[in-house]
Amino acid sequence: MNFFGTLSIDSFVQTSAVAMGAQVFVIVAATGGVLWLIFSGTLDWLWREWLTSLDHKRIGVMYLILAGIMGVRGLADATLLRTQQATAALPSSGYLSAEHFAEIFSAHGVIMIFFVAMPLIFGLINLVIPLQIRSRDVAFPFLNSLSLWLTVAGALLVNASLVVGQFSAAGWLPYPPLSELAFSPGVGVDYYIWALQIAGVASLISAINFLTTIITMRTHGMRLMHMPMFTWTTLGSMLLVLFAFPLLTVVLALLFFDRALGMHFFTSTLGGNPMMFVNLIWAWGHPEVYILVLPLFGVFSEVVPTFSHKKLFGYTSMVVATMAITALSFLVWVHHFFTMGAGANVNAVFGIATMAIAIPTGVKIFNWLFTMFRGRIVFKTPMLWFMGFVSTFVIGGMTGVLLSIPGADYQLHNSVFLVAHFHNMIIGGVVFGFFAGFTYWFPKFAGFTLDERLGKWAFWLWVTGFLVAFMPLYALGLMGMTRRLYVVDPSWQPLLIVAAVGLAIILAAVAVQIAQLVVSVRNRERLHAGHNPWGSHAPEWAPLPPVDRTHNTGVAMCIGALAFLGGFGMVWHMWWLAILALAVSAVLFILPPFKHV
Amino acid sequence: MKKYLTGFVFSVILTLLAFWVVWVHVASNHAYLPHTFMLWAVVAFALVQLVVQLYFFLDIRPSRDSHTMVPFLLALFIIVVVVGGSLWIMQNLSHSQTTPFRGTPSPQNDLY
Amino acid sequence: MSTHQHNHSLFGLWLYILSDCVLFAGLFATFAVLRGQTFGNLSGSDLLHLSTLLVQTLVLLTSSMIIGLTTQAKSRGVILFGLAATFILGLVFIGFEIQEFAGLVAAGAGPGHSAFLSSFFVLVGTHGLHVAVGMLWMLILGVQVWLHGTTHAFSRRLTMLALFWHFLDIVWIAIFSIVYLLSTTL
Amino acid sequence: MPVLFPHGVVASQESALIVQATLLMLIVALPVFFLLFYFAWRYRASGRGRHMPNWSHSRFDELIWWAVPIEIILVLGALTWTSTHMLDPHKPLSPAGDAMVVQVVALPWKWLFLYPQYGIATLNFVEIPTQTPVEFQITADAPMNSFWVPALGGQIYAMPGMINPLRLSADSPGDYHGVSANYSGAGFADMHFNLRAASRDDFDTWVASVRKGKGVLSAPVYSALRVPGVAATVAYARVQRGLFDRIVGQFLDAGSPMRH
Incomplete structure (x- = not known):
């Protein structure tokens, strides 16, 4: 038994210049960051005020910072993908190898979903939910901190793969048998499994935490049907996490057993069934989409009334629609694999169930529109994001319904039409929704608003960039271009170049947003906002009594660090390390109750 | 106190009944009790025991507060959907795709 | 600790248990799909040993009742006795399971030998792992009550443990019925 | 498009x-x-x-x-x-059952086509007669792929141990682009083929010319194809008997009652 498992000095050798560049960058950035912290003397402050904090607001901010950092990584991946496809029209093969391209598109998807979108919504939820239900904090502050640090551990594992070994090259959902040992012998898929396994546990803990908070800690007199819409949609989203993530845990564990212990769940040999993986992972994967988008629906239900100076139209309908979406999202997962060969009955039933989700979603949109009706609409940036959201989301919704008709899906599935569709939903829904919520609630926490002029610039650049980057992909899909191609047919090149320009515009938008933050902080005196700058009637804006400082603990962060080590041990088959990390975490987790019995 | 003992007695009886059915079936070399009867009997005993334990051990009853019941019912719904759905889908997938040589002997591969 | 905290933790645990039920549902679905894939190795009916299984089942059932009764007890001695009894019964249960697994592996029917065996080992093993975690929890509570006696926080934790343990017994109903007893219908 | x-x-x-x-x-x-x-x-x-702040x-x-x-x-x-x-891909296009059968094997990273009615095979290209229903019987000896000829109709997955039928037919003669639509590893981007639809006469002439060729798809030749890599187009005049069944059968359990 080797002490270092399968890890050897060769594991550090990267094959391409781009990969080596990334490796050096991560090492330099990590050591640079740590050295700066130590020598600038901020480490102590950081530790005391932030890293060990159990305050939901600070945890929320740290989630957002994590999402920001990982977002930069995800965008860098996107840039590599877009430039490769724009330049690699045959006979040219671009600058990335097929394997490296595959690693990048896999990492891009994983990072954007698990380490950008999820932290973004958990960040917002952490910041706002306790204020909205007017409770002192969440139900389990320690578990809240633990969730954060486990998510960070997962994110670190993904980035560690840049330095040691490589990341999965089997796509963001690694279908077997490609992801089995026979076809993916490296550690890439194992990194994937453990990064997601750890982040998945974090999400599950958060879900329990926020459900308990919302159900048991609402302020006196706030009945369920008095809850603000953001609280309602968060409730729906967290119920989905609670019941969907165990399926992810199962499917990843089984894949790991196949790979590490020679079992046969999803292999094509000895009776394993790869289709079962596809079935199970989408039983998680579809609800996951609604986990991401539901809270942002809630954000718009807060933003639209505020800026229309009017009450939200059809509160009861909104609640019913939210819960309908929650329940329906568990009934549709087959639409991700209509083309696997199930019979017409199965496909039709799940196709129709999928379309049914368009009903409550449509109702929500009409309710927002009729909140604007006979209002006094002020177009501050959050409201602009809403306009951008509806305009793009309706397109995405229509293409989504197309994909849910099996007969049409046979021609659209796995093409870049599909890629355009889900980016349409995630960017138009989740990203724009987040920006609306972020701009809207920012003054509540910072005491000043964000610069409006730069905000509007960012908005227009984002919308333009999005349209330029993704509308061509719809057309390319209809031209028969499949996803995940590292070299492309020359006839597709012009539109791919347009898409790359679109990405450049999005990058410019992100740059403007960073500038907006910096400028706003510098002009905070001028942008100073009272306790309720938008004149909202929602409960989170009412002044709160000062909160007594919660006590701090570094235990959660230590468990996070151990989870990273344990995951690393699992990836490299250093079983002793994994067991040790688990045992120490268990002790750390068990000990506190002994102290205050 | 009483509820645990009642639940226990009921559970023991139901367990023994389920085992007895299978035992009769096995001991008679599958002659007694048809397959389908046994299948439904075992499933029925399990379901009843499930309800018994939920009721007597976990205190799950319709009068419980909605905080407990709503997530419970939702979980039940999802379990039915996931298990039932998976079985239906997987069954359908393997039925609608044909595999060759019905009944022919094993293709022990002399291929390679 | 206030009764408020009591509600939180118990409700949180309840949510966790429901979530865990879905985890088991995933494993059951996998088992059901793969159970015919024996590839010449042992099949479900080969694994059925009615007498051992009955003993195992009754042991777990009894332990579930005992932990339930223990939550009603007031004195430290009775509680310690209840915890110890449950722990020992859990140990017996796990012992049977380890014996079964070891026997299978020795007979060349380990989890890597067919899809059916993989799904069998993982489903039953996951339940066993939960039982082991429950026993660790019991051990911790035992030490706590031994050191500090029964406090309010302690009885909250004991209630939670009992809830968890009952849940494991319920999962076992599904396992002995579906995995073992129904294997004869295959 | x-x-x-x-x-x-x-x-x-x-x-x-x-x-x-x-x-x-x-x-x-x-x-x-x-x-x-x-x-x-x-x-x-x-x-x-008009402003009606409370109309909700x-x-x-x-x-x-x-x-x-x-x-x-x-x-x-x-x-x-x-x-x-x-549009169920499993449903025959014509009730008579007179479809031409093409057996398709997705290999790492190539497409193998067998024509059981003619005893020939082709690699990385396929020819069919126009105005004729064709039943593609699709399997894989590789990770999951998806067989897709956009000009003729929707795709279906190619998976080991399964035969997924897909019924298509071409209206007019021409060369149509076919691809794998499901990512299957490093050579995925090269996994495309040309589908030529030819008139019945041209098709028959083509079959005859292939039959006159030398290439034989024997077990050793097939084994070489299983090695991951990209390949050129090849036509085989003869095919070892039972090859397709054995390609599918290698993943199946002979004694299992689950086998249909």
């Missing part, structure tokens, strides 16, 4: 379905766009629109936007049910 301007009966039905469904959805989508921008303009703060529900209005989407989805649902059964 082969998806919207197809050359096969199946693809034509599928593209018609795409167009129909899109038009149906516009019934909701266009009003949404109109209302969004109209309300935004009409009720802007500096505008003259109207049972009648809400009924309309629950009812209208429900009805559209009912229509779309009916369309989905019928079209899914009509």
